[in-house]
Amino acid sequence: MTAIEIVGFVVSPAHAYEGRPSDGPRPVATTTPDTITIRAGHGVVGDRYAGRAAHRDAEVTLLAVEALEAVAAELGVAPFDPVAARRTILTRGLEVEALRGREFAIDAGDGPVRLGGGRPAAPCAWMDVVLAPGAHAALRGRAGIRCAALSSGTLRRGPATVTVSDDLGEPDPARAGLPHRRRTRA
Template identity: 85%
Template sequence: MLPIEIVGFVVSSAHAYEGRPADGPRPVATSSPDHIEVRAGHGVVGDRYAGHRAHRHAAVTVLAIEALEAVAAELGVPPFDPAAARRTILTRGLEVEALRGREFAIDSGDGPVLLGGGRPAAPCAWMDLVLAPGAHAALRGRAGVRCAALSTGTLRVGPATVTVPDALGDPDPARAGLPHRRRTRV
C-alpha cells in the first residue's frame, strides 16, 4: 500500500480540444469537483468518456502532477494549471507510468476503486497551446495512463492509498488478466 495524494479531478461532458489548436479550445463546461463517482465498465459519472464503448478500456485517465511540474521547469515557464491537461485524476506521489498493464486500487477513504491501467494517455498538439510551446513533445512518455473502471466507488481529493496486487507483476495486459483491445471483424 502506497500513500499518495489526489490533487484534483477534471470532469467534462464534452471535448474542449477538438479541431485545430489555432482555432482555440471549444467553450465547454469543465468541473474540478472534490469527489467523483466511478462506475465499473462505465467510467466517471458525467465525463465525456463515460459509457462510450470505444473508451471502455480507457474511460479514466490518471496523471502524476510531478510530470507537469517537471515539464514546466524544463521549459522554463511558470507551473501549469493541471486541469488544462484534461486528465481525470491528478495525483502526487504516484509513479503513474508504472501502472500500464496493471490492475491497481485507489482508496481515498470510501473504499478501494479498482482500475485497469492500459495504454499511455498520449499528449496532443493542443498542449503547446494550452500549456506552453514545447509541452507536447516534453510530455511524451509521461502524460499519464488510460484506465478501465473495474469497480464502482467514490474517490475524493486529499490523502489516498494505492495498492497494486503482487499477483499482477507481469506488465503484459494479456497475461495480467486486464482488459485489452482486440480487433474483431463485424
Template identity: 85%
Template sequence: MTAIEIVGFVVSPAHAYEGRPGDGPLPVPTSTPDEISIRAGHGVVGDRYAGRAAHREAAVTVLAIEALEAVAAELGVPPFDPAAARRTILTRGLEVEALRGREFTLDSGDGPVRLGGGRPAAPCAWMDAVLAPGAHAALRGRAGVRCAALSSGMLRLGPATVTVADGLGEPDPARAGEPRRRRARV
C-alpha cells in the same frame, strides 16, 4: 499499500480540444470537483468518456502532477493549470507510468476503487497551445495512463492509498505503449 495524495479531478461532458489548436479550445464547461463517482465498466459519471464502447478500457485517465511540474521547469515557464491537461485524476506521490498493464486500487476513504492500467495517455498537439510551446513533446512518455473502471466507488481530494496487484498484469517492457490487438472474428 502506498500513501499518495489526490490533488485534482477533471470532469467534462464534451471535448474542448477539437479542430486546430490555433483556433482555440471549444467553450465546454469543465468541472474540477472535490469528489467523483466511478462506475464499473462505465467510467466517471458525467465525463465525456463514460459509457462509450470505444473508451471502455480507457475511460479514466490518471496523471502524476509531478510530470506537469517537471515539464514546466524544463520549459522554463510558470506552473501549468493541471486541469488544462484534461486528465481525470491528478495525483502526487504516485508513479503513474508504472501502472501500465497492472490492476490497482485507489482509496481516499470511501473504500477502494479498482482500476486497470492500460495504454499511455499520449499527449496531443493541443498541449503546446494550452500549456506552453514544447509541452507536447516534453510530455511524451509521462502524460499519464488510461484505465478501465473495474469497480464502482467514490474518490475524494486529499490523502489516499494506492495498492498495486502483485504479480498480476506485469507490464511487458517490449510492448510498453503498444495498443491491444483484437482477435479477428471468424
C-alpha cells in the same frame, strides 16, 4: 500500499480540445469537483468518456502533477494549471507510468476503487497551446495512463492510498500499450 495525494479531478461532458489548436478550445462546462463517482465498466459519472464503447478499458485517465511540474521547469515557464491537461484524476506521489498493465486500487477513505492500468494517455498538439510551446513533445512518455474502471466507488481530493495487485501475472500487451498483433480478416 503507497500513500499519495489526489490533487484534483477533471470532469467534462464534452471534448474541449477538438479541431485545430490554433482555433482555441471549445467552450465546455468542465468541472473540478472535490469528489467523483466511478462506475465499473462505465467510467466517471458525467464525464465525456463514460459509457463510450471506443473508450472501453480507457474510461479514466490518471496523471502525476510532478510530470507537469518537471515539464514546466524544463521549458523554463511558470507552473501549469494541471486541469489544462484534462486528465480525470490528478495525483501527487504516485508513479503513474509504472501502473501500465497493472491492476491497482485507489482508496480515498470511502473504500477502494479498482482500476486497470492500460495504454499511455499520449499528449496531443493542444498541449503546445494550452500549456506552453514545446509541452507536447516534452510530455511524451509521461502524460499519464488510460485506465479501465474495474469497480465502482467514490474518490475524493486529499490523502489516499494506492495498492497494486501483484498476482496478475503477465500484463496483456494491448492494455500495457505494447506492440501486439491485430487480427485480420481472411
